[in-house]
Amino acid sequence: MAHGEWTRRDFFRRSAIAGAVTLGGSTLLSACQSTGSGGVDALQAAKDAKTIKIGIANEAPYGFADASGNTTGEAPEVARAVFRALGIDNVQASVVPFDQLIPALSARQFDVVAAGMNITKQRCGAAAFSIPDYSALTALLVPKGNPQGIFKLEDVAAKKVKVAVLSAAVEKGYLTGAGVAEDQIQTLDTQDNMLRSVTDGRVYCAALTDISLKWLAQKNPDAAVEVTPGFDPVANGSPVLSAGGFVFRTDDNSLRQAFDTELQKLHDNGEWVKIATPFGFGQGNLPKPDVTTEKLCAA
Structure with missing residues (x-):
C-alpha cells in the first residue's frame, strides 16, 4: 500500500472509536493500555492470563465495530479461532488509526495487529508478519x-x-x-x-x-x-503479489510461530473459509502455496 507508510492497502478506514465495544464478549479497550514490558514471553503471558490484546483500524470487512458495538471482521474472527486453539479465550481489541498500528504494536499497546494489513517490504523492516492470511485482487x-x-x-x-x-x-x-x-x-x-x-x-x-x-x-x-x-x-x-497477514513484534517469535501453526490448520481444514465467508472472502482468497511472507517481504 503506501509508500513510506504503515497503512494498508486496503480497507475501510480509519477512524478511531471512542469508548469501549466488545469482541466476542470481551471489551474493546482504548489504545493507551499496554501489554507489559519487554522481556516477557508474549505467548506464555497470554496463556497464563487467557487473554490477548489485538489492534484493529475499524476497516470493514477486515476489522470493525458493528452497529451493536461489537468488534468483528475477517481478521478478528480468524484471530479468535487461532487463539481459542491456543487456550486463549479472551481477545481484547484496541482501535487505532491504520497508520499507527505498527507503532502502537511496537509500543506494546497490544500484541498482534489483526487488521488485514498487506505484507510489504517496508513493513517487514519494522515488524514480523504471519504466514499470508489471505490474498486479494x-x-x-x-x-x-x-x-x-x-x-x-x-x-x-x-x-x-x-x-x-x-x-x-x-x-x-x-x-x-x-x-x-x-x-x-x-x-x-x-x-x-x-x-x-x-x-x-x-x-x-x-x-x-x-x-x-x-x-x-x-x-x-x-x-x-x-x-x-x-x-x-x-x-x-x-x-504485483498482494496478500495480507497478522503482525507481531519482531522479538515475539514464539507467539508468531504458534499463531502460524494454528492459522495454517484453519486454511487446510476448511474452517478459515467458513469464518471468512460472511465478510466477502472465499476459497479463492486463500493464498497460493508460492505466495509466502518471505517473498512478499523481499518484493
Whole structure:
C-alpha cells in the first residue's frame, strides 16, 4: 500500500472509536493500555492470563465495530479461532488509526495487529508478519454501466479520469506506477467518502481491493455504482503479489510461530473459509502455496 507508510492497502478506514465495544464478549479497550514490558514471553503471558490484546483500524470487512458495538471482521474472527486453539479465550481489541498500528504494536499497546494489513517490504523492516492470511485482487468502483470503460489502472492513466484512494493505502502507489498523474488522484479518509465522490461525479472511480469495494457496494444498494472484475496490479511488467497477514513484534517469535501453526490448520481444514465467508472472502482468497511472507517481504 503506501509508500513510506504503515497503512494498508486496503480497507475501510480509519477512524478511531471512542469508548469501549466488545469482541466476542470481551471489551474493546482504548489504545493507551499496554501489554507489559519487554522481556516477557508474549505467548506464555497470554496463556497464563487467557487473554490477548489485538489492534484493529475499524476497516470493514477486515476489522470493525458493528452497529451493536461489537468488534468483528475477517481478521478478528480468524484471530479468535487461532487463539481459542491456543487456550486463549479472551481477545481484547484496541482501535487505532491504520497508520499507527505498527507503532502502537511496537509500543506494546497490544500484541498482534489483526487488521488485514498487506505484507510489504517496508513493513517487514519494522515488524514480523504471519504466514499470508489471505490474498486479494484490486478493483475499481465505477458509475453504473461504466460509461468510460475503465477496467484497470492503465485505463485510468490513458483516459485521464480522476480516481479516489484511501489515505496511506497501497492503491496510490499502484496508480502512479501505472502512469496515473498525481493530479488525477484524490486521497480520502473513509470508504463512504470514496463512494460519495464517485456518485457525486467528483471522481470517476475509486481504487481498493475487490473485497472492500464489493462490501461497500453491497451495503449501499441504492448507490448507482458497480465494481469492476478484480485484477492484479502490474509493476515493471509483472503482476504485483498482494496478500495480507497478522503482525507481531519482531522479538515475539514464539507467539508468531504458534499463531502460524494454528492459522495454517484453519486454511487446510476448511474452517478459515467458513469464518471468512460472511465478510466477502472465499476459497479463492486463500493464498497460493508460492505466495509466502518471505517473498512478499523481499518484493
